[in-house]
Amino acid sequence: xQNIDQPTExxxxxxxxxxxxxxxxxxxxxxxxxxxQHAGEAPTFLSYNVLDGLEEKGRFSSFLSRSKGYSYLxxxxxxxxxxxxxxxxxxxxxxxxxxxxxTRLQVTL
Amino acid sequence: GAxxxxxxxxxxxxxxxxxxxECRSLDFQATTMFWYRQFPKQSLMLMATSNEGSKAxxxxxxxxxxxxxxxxSLTLSTLTVTSAHPEDSSFYICSAILRGLEFTEAFFGQGxxxxxx
Numbered sequence: 001x002q003n004i005d006q007p008t009e010x011x012x013x014x015x016x017x018x019x020x021x022x023x024x025x026x027x028x029x030x031x032x033x034x035x036x037q038h039a040g041e042a043p044t045f046l047s048y049n050v051l052d053g054l055e056e057k058g059r060f061s062s063f064l065s066r067s068k069g070y071s072y073l074x075x076x077x078x079x080x081x082x083x084x085x086x087x088x089x090x091x092x093x094x095x096x097x098x099x100x101x102x103t104r105l106q107v108t109l
Numbered sequence: 110g111a112x113x114x115x116x117x118x119x120x121x122x123x124x125x126x127x128x129x130x131e132c133r134s135l136d137f138q139a140t141t142m143f144w145y146r147q148f149p150k151q152s153l154m155l156m157a158t159s160n161e162g163s164k165a166x167x168x169x170x171x172x173x174x175x176x177x178x179x180x181x182s183l184t185l186s187t188l189t190v191t192s193a194h195p196e197d198s199s200f201y202i203c204s205a206i207l208r209g210l211e212f213t214e215a216f217f218g219q220g221x222x223x224x225x226x
Contacts, residue, residue, distance in 0.1 A: 033214060042115075042202055042217040043153070087152060094158060094166075095141055095206055097215055102152040 022088030115218025132203030
């Protein structure tokens with residue numbers, strides 16, 4: 001089966017750094033994705049990890065440890081527009097993406 | 110970049126009627142398309158996997174006779190919600206994977222907000 005867990009909600013201050021964790025137990029692993037989703041909109045791709053380690057892309061970084069079934073998304077220099085839901089998704093067999101519960105991030109002044 | 114177009118973006122229908130949602134890959138051939146449903150403040154739940162020219166594979170608990178999926182070409186998949194009921198009201202999203210790039214990101218359509226009254 002598939003089990004992907006994230007914190008439900010997080011709050012952080014503009015300009016700060018926030019880390020959103022994701023733990024997973026899945027049958028088959030072909031990569032882990034992070035997506036951002038604003039309310040009522042489709043998800044937009046942020047990052048992809050298939051090997052252990054850190055992937056950096058501008059203000060966003062994502063880390064993966066396959067042996068621990070663990071990933072995190074790091075957002076730096078938070079902006080108000082970063083208030084959104086962040087979805088962790090694991091690609092298993094047949095290229096299927098299974099999404100985690102999602103984390104709603106609220107950025108405050 | 111690759112674009113997936115989903116239509117309509119919003120639809121309101123009467124209980125008992127059927128609604129068709131289209132998902133098109135505009136500038137690439139999609140090996141596989143996926144259909145998701147999302148209830149308010151919840152994550153995306155995979156409903157079915159659609160491969161061109163073959164029957165869709167449905168996730169456990171999803172009624173295949175209620176949610177009809179047709180993948181007639183490498184650029185078009187359709188989801189038909191038959192005999193819709195108010196509990197079918199949800200946000201439906203499709204995604205597609207590029208042919209030959211099955212292990213890269215999936216591209217999402219804009220989503221369809223279905224309201225059954």
